[in-house]
Amino acid sequence: MPGDTSAFGLLLAGDPALLAIVRLSLAVSLSATALAAVIGIPLGAAVALTRFRGREGMIVFLNAMMGVPPVVIGLTVFLLLSRSGPLGSFGLLFTPQAMIVAQTIMVTPIIAALTRQTVEDLWAEYRDELTAMNVGPLRKIATLVWDARFSLVTTLLAGFGRAASEVGSIIIVGGNIEGFTRTMTTAIALETSKGDLSLAIGLGIVLIGIVVIINALAWVVRRAGEAYAG
Amino acid sequence: MHTRRSLFVAALGALLLSAPALAQDKSIVVASTTSTQDSGLFEYLLPIFKQKTGITVKVIAQGTGQALDTGRRGDADVVFVHAKSAELKFLSEGQGVKRYPVMYNDFVLIGPKSDPAHVKGMTDVAKAFQTIKDKKASFISRGDRSGTNIAELKLWKDAGIDIDKDKGPWYKAIGQGMGAALNTAQASGAYVLSDRGTWIHFKNKGDLEILVEGDKRMFNQYGVMLVNPAKHPNVKKDLGQQFIDWLISPEGQKVIANYKINGQQLFYPDATDPSA
Amino acid sequence: MRGVTILDRLSLTVGAGAPTVLIGPNGAGKTTALRLMAGLMAPTSGRITWGGRPDVPARRAIMFQKPAMLRRSAGGNLRYALNAAGIPRRDYAGRIHELLALVGLDGLERRPARRLSGGEQQRLALARALAGDPAVLLLDEPTASLDPAATKTIEDVIRAVAAKGAKVVMSTHDLGQARRLGGDIVLLHRGRLLETGPAATFFTSPQTEAARIFLAGDLLV
Numbered sequence: 001m002p003g004d005t006s007a008f009g010l011l012l013a014g015d016p017a018l019l020a021i022v023r024l025s026l027a028v029s030l031s032a033t034a035l036a037a038v039i040g041i042p043l044g045a046a047v048a049l050t051r052f053r054g055r056e057g058m059i060v061f062l063n064a065m066m067g068v069p070p071v072v073i074g075l076t077v078f079l080l081l082s083r084s085g086p087l088g089s090f091g092l093l094f095t096p097q098a099m100i101v102a103q104t105i106m107v108t109p110i111i112a113a114l115t116r117q118t119v120e121d122l123w124a125e126y127r128d129e130l131t132a133m134n135v136g137p138l139r140k141i142a143t144l145v146w147d148a149r150f151s152l153v154t155t156l157l158a159g160f161g162r163a164a165s166e167v168g169s170i171i172i173v174g175g176n177i178e179g180f181t182r183t184m185t186t187a188i189a190l191e192t193s194k195g196d197l198s199l200a201i202g203l204g205i206v207l208i209g210i211v212v213i214i215n216a217l218a219w220v221v222r223r224a225g226e227a228y229a230g
Numbered sequence: 231m232h233t234r235r236s237l238f239v240a241a242l243g244a245l246l247l248s249a250p251a252l253a254q255d256k257s258i259v260v261a262s263t264t265s266t267q268d269s270g271l272f273e274y275l276l277p278i279f280k281q282k283t284g285i286t287v288k289v290i291a292q293g294t295g296q297a298l299d300t301g302r303r304g305d306a307d308v309v310f311v312h313a314k315s316a317e318l319k320f321l322s323e324g325q326g327v328k329r330y331p332v333m334y335n336d337f338v339l340i341g342p343k344s345d346p347a348h349v350k351g352m353t354d355v356a357k358a359f360q361t362i363k364d365k366k367a368s369f370i371s372r373g374d375r376s377g378t379n380i381a382e383l384k385l386w387k388d389a390g391i392d393i394d395k396d397k398g399p400w401y402k403a404i405g406q407g408m409g410a411a412l413n414t415a416q417a418s419g420a421y422v423l424s425d426r427g428t429w430i431h432f433k434n435k436g437d438l439e440i441l442v443e444g445d446k447r448m449f450n451q452y453g454v455m456l457v458n459p460a461k462h463p464n465v466k467k468d469l470g471q472q473f474i475d476w477l478i479s480p481e482g483q484k485v486i487a488n489y490k491i492n493g494q495q496l497f498y499p500d501a502t503d504p505s506a
Numbered sequence: 507m508r509g510v511t512i513l514d515r516l517s518l519t520v521g522a523g524a525p526t527v528l529i530g531p532n533g534a535g536k537t538t539a540l541r542l543m544a545g546l547m548a549p550t551s552g553r554i555t556w557g558g559r560p561d562v563p564a565r566r567a568i569m570f571q572k573p574a575m576l577r578r579s580a581g582g583n584l585r586y587a588l589n590a591a592g593i594p595r596r597d598y599a600g601r602i603h604e605l606l607a608l609v610g611l612d613g614l615e616r617r618p619a620r621r622l623s624g625g626e627q628q629r630l631a632l633a634r635a636l637a638g639d640p641a642v643l644l645l646d647e648p649t650a651s652l653d654p655a656a657t658k659t660i661e662d663v664i665r666a667v668a669a670k671g672a673k674v675v676m677s678t679h680d681l682g683q684a685r686r687l688g689g690d691i692v693l694l695h696r697g698r699l700l701e702t703g704p705a706a707t708f709f710t711s712p713q714t715e716a717a718r719i720f721l722a723g724d725l726l727v
Contacts, residue, residue, distance in 0.1 A: 083304030088304070093305050129576075133586075178272075192413065197433070227618075
């Protein structure tokens with residue numbers, strides 16, 4: 001389709017600017033999801049398995065944090081990373097790294113809360129066996145996380161889905177700088193404001209397509225995993 | 231523990247992937263307005279500047295007020311906005327080094343072709359505003375302290391209207407950028423004040439058209455300032471000044487004049503006009 | 507559990523030798539007694555001693571009535587138990603082979619444990635309990651809801667384990683199984699010990715009315 005300037009046409013033609021936007025979106029959201037997993041999975045598992053004062057409060061807090069609007073997280077990170085803020089000296093505001101920080105803060109509670117639920121359910125099933133085998137606390141957490149790995153794939157996806165589709169936090173901390181911090185969602189916001197609705201819709205469809213493909217891949221992995229481990 | 235280890239590796243890899251962005255240190259952050267971005271001027275102008283100097287200019291497009299605040303916090307090296315009074319205040323606070331006029335375009339009053347308030351063709355913009363208010367015809371205001379918003383508020387004042395007191399349901403302040411305001415006006419058949427550049431570049435015009443233009447009170451002057459390095463040591467003084475110098479140089483001014491959409495010139499360089 | 511007395515004044519001495527079999531109607535406290543011995547719960551009052559000493563034998567294992575299969579292969583389940591029991595890693599392969607052969611699951615090492623049949627899962631659970639070569643093996647209804655062939659495999663293993671000197675304490679609903687395996691029989695009812703004695707005499711000449719009623723297949727209320 002020569003001369004086609006819709007997002008599809010550009011993507012099919014391998015338009016470098018559009019590909020860079022797609023690549024940055026994926027890099028930011030995947031990094032944030034991975035970091036959030038490193039923090040959230042052990043945290044969720046620890047909350048599931050330990051009894052401490054304020055545990056109930058912690059669970060309510062994690063569940064509530066799942067619903068915090070991205071724009072509030074964006075504003076908070078913005079104030080922290082601004083040159084006039086406490087972490088301003090790192091010069092991270094308006095960089096992809098700042099967007100990763102914001103999305104990590106957004107996704108961690110989702111992964112932690114869902115992990116807690118998953119691990120707690122599995123723990124109800126495993127409790128007697130592991131206790132009878134005298135398994136120590138750290139190994140217990142590792143066992144449950146490993147054995148829940150296929151459910152946790154879904155959890156990670158939920159986190160990635162939220163990260164990839166949000167615009168509120170990254171447009172504030174990233175600044176939507178062309179070729180540097182412009183992602184699919186911030187580009188959609190920009191094209192809409194320029195009144196270029198067809199390009200905005202095209203980008204939206206590309207975004208949906210990517211999310212569908214990643215979900216389908218994860219589904220295949222999950223089914224293959226279940227066939228293996230039951 | 232395989233999961234956690236591989237996740238960690240993935241995270242590290244992803245971070246490294248985005249690290250090259252850090253390496254391009256010959257770059258500056260310019261806080262500018264939605265109108266300069268939405269009009270497409272930067273997309274045209276910055277590649278030319280980059281080719282000439284190797285400097286990458288990262289533009290944060292905000293309303294004029296917000297862009298100046300970004301400069302006040304030290305989060306930008308250069309501010310490039312259009313509201314002279316706000317710019318002079320910025321200077322008087324010691325936040326900016328010096329203001330350079332760069333170019334102007336003008337505001338236009340946009341409205342539906344049906345023109346319910348019958349303002350089309352008026353040459354006195356204050357009278358047009360007065361009529362819209364009297365007829366309680368729908369009007370979309372940016373409401374975001376942008377240069378366009380400041381200009382709009384001044385026009386109400388010129389029309390002898392205290393908009394804070396006289397506004398009603400017909401007056402909607404949406405608190406968003408120029409493009410969003412045009413989209414809203416298009417969707418609700420309302421009047422809206424826009425800069426001409428954004429209007430020409432705007433693709434979702436629907437049945438909107440220019441109703442009032444040409445009044446000298448609708449003049450829209452852009453100025454550029456280096457954020458004061460004495461206040462914000464992280465400001466990239468030399469690169470920022472290089473950008474400003476290029477904008478006001480005969481070459482930069484010519485590039486601005488050459489930016490056209492459908493044969494229409496959007497901005498008129500006036501760096502040599504000391505009163506601008 | 508608060509306020510409900512599950513086991514009451516249960517004084518039971520389990521001697522070395524052939525398996526001790528706990529019998530009694532549902533709710534008698536068989537499972538609770540086994541869980542107490544496994545150390546999964548502490549008695550509200552009273553104590554449990556091993557060889558007259560309060561320290562717990564290191565090699566003690568329990569197989570539950572409904573064992574949970576770890577979401578791993580059959581071999582993975584055994585490897586996990588071997589690791590938990592502190593068996594040296596270099597011995598895993600040999601031990602896994604040996605355990606699977608013992609319970610008749612040869613060749614199923616790579617099969618996902620949760621995709622095994624009910625009888626195979628029960629046998630894998632038994633093999634897992636045996637991974638650490640326990641001195642005390644506690645079995646809660648090891649063959650409930652299994653077909654005769656699977657039941658026979660498990661009973662053979664229990665006999666073999668007991669013959670090698672491990673102490674087996676098990677519960678069962680199946681009086682025939684109690685007869686086939688039992689060295690000593692313990693009849694529990696409503697958390698109390700009603701009668702205990704060697705299997706040979708318990709079944710032929712029960713000493714209490716309750717035991718007679720229970721053995722006759724009548725309801726013990």
